[in-house]
Amino acid sequence: MDNFLIQIKNIFQGAPFATCVFDASGTVLYINPLFESNISQEDLPFVGKSLYHLIHQFLVDDRLEKQLKRLIETDKPFSLIVETLSSPRIKAQGFLNIIGYKLNSVYIIIGDYVSGGLAREGRYKQLIEGAPDAIVIMNHGVITFSNPAFNTIMDMPVHDIMGKELFSFIDEKARQDLMAIKGNFAKTFFARINVNTSSGQKILEGNFHFIEDRPGTSIALLRDVTEKVSLEKRLLRQNQDLAAVNLISKTLSSSIDLKEVLQNTLAQVLQIMNIETGWIYLLKEETQRLKCAYSYGIPEDVVHSIKELKIGEGIAGRVAEKGEPIIIMNASEDRRIRSLLFKKQGIQSFASIPLYSRTRLIGVMNIGSFGQRIISSEDERLLITIGVHMGTVMENILLFQEIANTSKELKDALNLIRQRNEELRTLVSTVSHDLKNPIIAINGFCERFLRSAGSKLNDKEIEYLKAIQESGNHMEKFVSNLLTLSAVENLKLVKEEFPVHTLIDNISIEMAEQLNQKQGAIITESVLPRIKADETRVMQVFSNLISNAIKYAAPSRALKIQIGYEPAPNTHVFYVKDNGMGIPEEHINHVFDIFYRTHEDYAEGTGIGLSIVKKAVTVMGGDIWLKSEIDKGSEFYFSLPME
Numbered sequence: 001m002d003n004f005l006i007q008i009k010n011i012f013q014g015a016p017f018a019t020c021v022f023d024a025s026g027t028v029l030y031i032n033p034l035f036e037s038n039i040s041q042e043d044l045p046f047v048g049k050s051l052y053h054l055i056h057q058f059l060v061d062d063r064l065e066k067q068l069k070r071l072i073e074t075d076k077p078f079s080l081i082v083e084t085l086s087s088p089r090i091k092a093q094g095f096l097n098i099i100g101y102k103l104n105s106v107y108i109i110i111g112d113y114v115s116g117g118l119a120r121e122g123r124y125k126q127l128i129e130g131a132p133d134a135i136v137i138m139n140h141g142v143i144t145f146s147n148p149a150f151n152t153i154m155d156m157p158v159h160d161i162m163g164k165e166l167f168s169f170i171d172e173k174a175r176q177d178l179m180a181i182k183g184n185f186a187k188t189f190f191a192r193i194n195v196n197t198s199s200g201q202k203i204l205e206g207n208f209h210f211i212e213d214r215p216g217t218s219i220a221l222l223r224d225v226t227e228k229v230s231l232e233k234r235l236l237r238q239n240q241d242l243a244a245v246n247l248i249s250k251t252l253s254s255s256i257d258l259k260e261v262l263q264n265t266l267a268q269v270l271q272i273m274n275i276e277t278g279w280i281y282l283l284k285e286e287t288q289r290l291k292c293a294y295s296y297g298i299p300e301d302v303v304h305s306i307k308e309l310k311i312g313e314g315i316a317g318r319v320a321e322k323g324e325p326i327i328i329m330n331a332s333e334d335r336r337i338r339s340l341l342f343k344k345q346g347i348q349s350f351a352s353i354p355l356y357s358r359t360r361l362i363g364v365m366n367i368g369s370f371g372q373r374i375i376s377s378e379d380e381r382l383l384i385t386i387g388v389h390m391g392t393v394m395e396n397i398l399l400f401q402e403i404a405n406t407s408k409e410l411k412d413a414l415n416l417i418r419q420r421n422e423e424l425r426t427l428v429s430t431v432s433h434d435l436k437n438p439i440i441a442i443n444g445f446c447e448r449f450l451r452s453a454g455s456k457l458n459d460k461e462i463e464y465l466k467a468i469q470e471s472g473n474h475m476e477k478f479v480s481n482l483l484t485l486s487a488v489e490n491l492k493l494v495k496e497e498f499p500v501h502t503l504i505d506n507i508s509i510e511m512a513e514q515l516n517q518k519q520g521a522i523i524t525e526s527v528l529p530r531i532k533a534d535e536t537r538v539m540q541v542f543s544n545l546i547s548n549a550i551k552y553a554a555p556s557r558a559l560k561i562q563i564g565y566e567p568a569p570n571t572h573v574f575y576v577k578d579n580g581m582g583i584p585e586e587h588i589n590h591v592f593d594i595f596y597r598t599h600e601d602y603a604e605g606t607g608i609g610l611s612i613v614k615k616a617v618t619v620m621g622g623d624i625w626l627k628s629e630i631d632k633g634s635e636f637y638f639s640l641p642m643e
Contacts, residue, residue, distance in 0.1 A: 004104060005030060018092075018111035024072050026051045029106060038091040058089050063214070067100060068109070077101035081214060083137060083145075095211075132456070134204065134222040141165050141182045141218075153224050155198035166220075169195050181208060184215035192225070202226045223456065231449075235442075235468065241382045244272045248386050252393040256400050262294040265390060270296065270367060273379065277347070278367040279303065280355075281316050282394075290316055290364060302345060314338065316364040319352045323361065325384060326352045327375050331368060349373035351380070353387045357395040365390070442468070493619060495643075498535050500528040500574070504563055507543055514550045520559030522546065528565050531572055532643045537616040542576065544609045545636050549578035554631065570642050571622075577635045583628040591626070613638075 005021070009030060012019040018035035022028050028046045036044060039058075046054065055065050059082060067078045080098045084090045092111075100109045134150035136143055146154075146161050154161060154169070167175050174193035180186035192205040206222035251264045266278050277297030281290035290309045309317040315336060319326055328334045331350040347368040355363040365387060399416055446465050450457075457465070501524065508515075508522050515521065531538075546561060553559040562577040583591060592614040617624045617638045628634040 004106070008103075008106070008108075015110075018096075020046070020051070020109050020111075021106050022051045022109075023106055026068065026072075028054070035111070040089045040091075043089060059084070064098065068107075071100045071102065071107060075102045081211065083211075083214070083217065133206070134220070134224070136166065136220040136222065138166060138181055138218050138220070140216045141167060141178075150222070153197065153202060153204070153222075154195070169197075171196070178208070181218045181220075185210045185212070186218075203229045228449075237378055241378070241385070244382060245385055245389065247272070248389055252389060256397055258394070258397050258401065259294065261394070261397060263296075266294060266296055266365070269365070269383075269386060273367060273373075273375075273383075275349070275367045275369045275373060277370070278365065279306075280363060280365050281309065281320075282363040283320065283361050285360075290320055293363070298345065315350075315352045316366055319354050319364050320361055323354050323356070325354065325380055325387075327380060329372075329374070346370055349375055351375050351383060353383045355387045355391040355394065357391045360395075362391040362394050362398075493534050494536070495532055495534060497530055497532045499530045500538070500565070503535065503539055504528065504542065507539070507546060510543075511546060511550065514547075515559070518550055518553040518559040520550060520553060520561060522561045522563060525562050525564040526566075528563070528574075529567075529572065531640065533572075533640050534620055537620055538640070540616050541613050541638060542574075544613045545576040548609055549576065549580055549634070552580045553578070554580050554633075568639070572640045572642060573637060574640075575635060575637045577633065579633040582630040582632050583626075583634055584630060585628075588626065588628060592624070 008021055009032075012021075012030075012032045015032055015034065018038060019030075019032040020028060020035055021030040028049055028051050031046050036046075039046070043057070051068065052065055055068075064080060064082060067080055070076070071078060078100045080100075081095055082098060083095050084092055096111045098109055098111050100107065102108075131147055131149055134153055135145075135147040136150050137145040142163065142165055143161055144163075146158060151158050151161060166178065166181070170178070171194045174191070174195075177191045177193065180189065186208075188207055188209045190205070190207050192203065195202050195204050202224055203226045204222040205225050206220060209219045209221075211217045211219070248265060248268055251268050252261060254264065255261050262280050266280060270276065270278050277295075279295035279298060280293050282293045283290055288311050290311070292303060292307045295303045306314065306316075311317055312321045315326055315328070318336070326336075328336070328350040329348070331337055331347040332345075334350075337350075347370055349369040349372060350366070351368075352364060352366045354361060355365055365383075367383075396417070446468055450462070450465055504522070504524060542563075549561050550559065557579065560579050562575075564575050564577070566573040566575065592610050613636075614624055617640070620640055622638055622640040624636065624638040626634060626636045
């Protein structure tokens with residue numbers, strides 16, 4: 001026997017896998033150096049000890065003991081995969097393939113690291129511990145191992161996680177989704193779960209895998225997608241709100257009959273907010289009282305009790321007085337509500353929103369739900385936006401009614417209409433300003449998200465983000481053009497003397513890259529004069545005309561843009577000619593209309609550029625006209641008065 005052991009030692013001493021030799025009683029006779037180097041020194045020596053006892057010390061797995069006893073009883077070899085990630089006393093962290101067989105009168109087990117031998121154990125451990133995604137190993141749902149990424153997500157020390165059921169950290173829905181991990185085996189599946197951490201709830205998603213050779217053992221590879229889901233929800237909410245505002249705007253513009261507009265608009269608001277009842281007050285300016293003009297879903301006797309309110313009286317009166325919305329979560333118990341008939345209706349959630357035009361209060365809209373309905377801050381912002389739309393349109397409707405009923409006030413009413421239209425233009429400018437910052441923020445966050453997490457995203461996710469980014473860039477350009485159009489009309493006219501050729505030189509430098517892409521050139525055909533005009537607006541005219549020529553260049557030839565000057569009595573006349581695609585004759589009379597486009601499928605655009613040109617020339621007291629022929633090019637002429 002001693003000679004035989006010596007032979008075995010000589011065979012396995014330098015082996016690249018761990019080896020343990022034992023007899024029929026389970027007593028360890030020999031372990032090779034690689035086996036010994038992967039065991040804590042305080043647990044050595046192994047020789048002379050019971051292998052069954054040592055297994056219970058080092059592995060959370062009773063299958064190996066059963067396989068060893070079966071080997072001794074039947075002499076049949078076996079192969080078994082065990083994980084050692086949950087066994088801190090074994091240095092080889094990962095999955096071991098253990099092979100057992102009989103050799104003469106002794107039994108031998110060999111442990112070989114699944115990823116390529118125990119000599120690489122350090123690399124596997126580093127891979128697991130350094131992984132950016134969370135890795136969790138469970139036995140029938142009980143956590144036996146978690147890597148640092150998971151511990152960081154949970155914001156907990158590892159000893160607060162080990163030995164706990166994953167179910168103790170997740171919500172009820174996730175428990176139902178993950179019920180399979182309590183069994184012995186299931187096919188790989190994907191899940192998104194809400195996890196309760198020390199720093200609040202987070203959302204994780206990933207795949208859950210089972211190890212075939214180890215019943216009940218599952219591995220989860222998870223990623224924190226809390227920010228991604230939050231972004232998705234914000235974008236979804238913004239799209240829903242834009243759709244709701246668009247729907248309300250269409251309803252408001254569908255009629256000039258006030259009662260019909262109130263009825264249809266309130267019905268749309270209640271449907272959008274999923275609320276059962278509502279009523280609208282209009283302000284009588286001469287008496288400074290609010291009068292209920294339309295109600296839905298509330299009994300007549302209740303309406304009669306709240307039919308007319310003074311400013312400052314009741315909830316609607318306070319909203320009218322302060323100009324700020326009031327949100328109440330339990331209207332039946334709120335002390336600010338005085339009407340007993342109203343309280344008896346059992347309304348729970350309640351909102352009161354001011355209806356403002358750009359200059360004054362038009363009325364107040366109240367909505368209420370008989371069940372508990374949380375009215376969030378996003379809901380409140382949406383209601384305020386709807387209130388502004390309603391106030392502006394209702395004011396115009398009231399104005400039309402005054403015109404129809406009082407012919408002697410027609411002149412004043414028409415002036416008011418012009419004023420209201422001016423306010424609506426200001427509203428467009430204001431809304432455009434308010435939209436620009438969140439659009440820039442969305443584009444920026446998309447760019448940051450692609451940079452920081454692009455390597456972790458699949459192709460579909462990257463495609464979605466780029467689609468969001470492309471839409472955001474288009475919207476940013478659209479809003480910028482709207483602001484420019486508004487500025488062209490509203491900014492004060494400033495006349496100063498400047499050389500036109502210097503202005504053209506600056507534009508040429510600014511657009512050099514675009515010109516190079518189309519193999520284009522700007523040619524000045526005549527001496528350009530010094531003129532006294534609004535330089536900013538003149539630059540806008542030339543920039544937009546040149547930009548348009550570049551955008552609609554003919555693909556079959558190099559682009560040529562000609563700039564010239566033709567003096568006329570008391571008038572400067574300039575032209576911008578190109579050899580581009582040209583404009584069909586049926587479109588020529590409409591090209592200066594806002595949002596009108598002639599070649600929609602050829603190039604991106606907003607249909608605002610030529611409207612800016614027309615507005616700028618008109619504000620400076622000039623005129624603009626064009627000639628064009630399909631596939632030959634276009635000639636734009638504009639005049640400016642001499643001083």
